Amino acid sequence: MTAVVVSANADAIDRAAAALLHGELVVMPTETVYGLAGDATNPRAVARIYAAKGRPQFNPLISHVCGLDDALKHAVLSPVAMRLAEAFWPGALTLVAQRRTESPIAELACAGLSSVALRAPAHPVAQALLAAVGRPLAAPSANRSGRLSPTHARHAAEDLGDDVALVLDAGPCAMGVESSVVAVDEAGRPVLLRPGAISREALEAVVGPLADPRGVDAPASPGMLTSHYAPRASVRLNAVDVRPGEAYLAFGPTPFAHALNLSPSRDLTEAAANLFAHLRALDATGAACIAVAPIPETGLGEAINDRLSRAAAAR
Numbered sequence: 495m496t497a498v499v500v501s502a503n504a505d506a507i508d509r510a511a512a513a514l515l516h517g518e519l520v521v522m523p524t525e526t527v528y529g530l531a532g533d534a535t536n537p538r539a540v541a542r543i544y545a546a547k548g549r550p551q552f553n554p555l556i557s558h559v560c561g562l563d564d565a566l567k568h569a570v571l572s573p574v575a576m577r578l579a580e581a582f583w584p585g586a587l588t589l590v591a592q593r594r595t596e597s598p599i600a601e602l603a604c605a606g607l608s609s610v611a612l613r614a615p616a617h618p619v620a621q622a623l624l625a626a627v628g629r630p631l632a633a634p635s636a637n638r639s640g641r642l643s644p645t646h647a648r649h650a651a652e653d654l655g656d657d658v659a660l661v662l663d664a665g666p667c668a669m670g671v672e673s674s675v676v677a678v679d680e681a682g683r684p685v686l687l688r689p690g691a692i693s694r695e696a697l698e699a700v701v702g703p704l705a706d707p708r709g710v711d712a713p714a715s716p717g718m719l720t721s722h723y724a725p726r727a728s729v730r731l732n733a734v735d736v737r738p739g740e741a742y743l744a745f746g747p748t749p750f751a752h753a754l755n756l757s758p759s760r761d762l763t764e765a766a767a768n769l770f771a772h773l774r775a776l777d778a779t780g781a782a783c784i785a786v787a788p789i790p791e792t793g794l795g796e797a798i799n800d801r802l803s804r805a806a807a808a809r
């Protein structure tokens with residue numbers, strides 16, 4: 495790892511902005527996970543993101559913007575999308591919308607689709623960086639493709655340190671799972687493409703029932719590959735015992751020694767924040783398998799179970 499990990503103060507943010515304007519990449523904190531950021535309007539910078547991640551080029555990136563005014567330069571937001579943006583931006587929501595032809599966002603960032611994914615992150619460092627650069631920033635999670643997402647600066651540095659100018663360290667991410675990705679289908683209905691840090695319940699309180707991307711005539715979500723977020727160890731779900739050679743990831747009170755606990759008090763928000771770091775730590779023990787306790791499917795449990803089932807999927 496050669497990149498400089500620096501505390502995300504004003505000076506570091508200026509240096510990061512200068513590097514981004516030169517087409518280099520920077521690891522930036524957001525409230526969900528750390529992102530691998532590049533100038534979304536610079537096709538070479540965007541190509542570097544794909545290369546650094548080892549990411550299939552058909553999987554489009556999220557472009558980060560300061561807020562709604564900025565977003566409207568790049569996309570046409572339907573009435574439903576506008577309601578979601580007003581309710582949750584800045585925050586952990588990504589909207590997939592019709593891209594404007596005059597948007598300077600590189601085609602490659604959208605993987606050639608006619609839609610664009612936009613997010614206005616709430617993290618003050620991300621906001622300061624966006625303001626200093628004055629351009630949208632393409633930023634997938636700052637991990638090698640298919641691996642665990644980074645919730646600490648050092649995780650991102652371990653995976654991608656050789657490929658970035660700077661890693662801005664702002665401590666652990668508050669939410670710990672990626673943003674919720676919502677598109678609007680031809681009929682104007684919201685579709686949950688990826689469950690994430692804003693629960694289904696919270697989204698539905700604003701726009702009513704979310705359609706499921708499977709089955710309906712919904713926009714494709716190229717990023718929802720089954721095997722994803724994979725530790726080196728195999729993963730066994732809904733485990734209520736620990737077998738030889740297994741490390742245990744608990745949720746709630748547990749009788750098992752040497753377990754890591756997502757949340758001793760069964761708090762799903764705390765569990766989401768701990769998820770990726772705990773999986774990384776158990777993976778580092780060298781265990782052949784990580785056995786994971788059952789997690790309820792309510793609230794943030796939907797996003798947690800989504801990530802866990804991908805980690806457990808056949809590779």
Ligand code: TXA
Nearest residue numbers: 526528529554555609610611634635672673715716717
């Ligand atoms: O929390 C997050 O969302 C983090 C932080 C850094 O912002 N970013 C993140 O980006 O998770 P990434 O690239 O790992 O995930 C983007 C997701 C993928 O599932 C991708 O397929 C989907 O958004 N996506 C992006 N553009 C899309 C589009 N035009 N249509 C459908 N899905 C799209």
Ligand code: MG
Nearest residue numbers: 634635643672
């Ligand atoms: Mg990712």
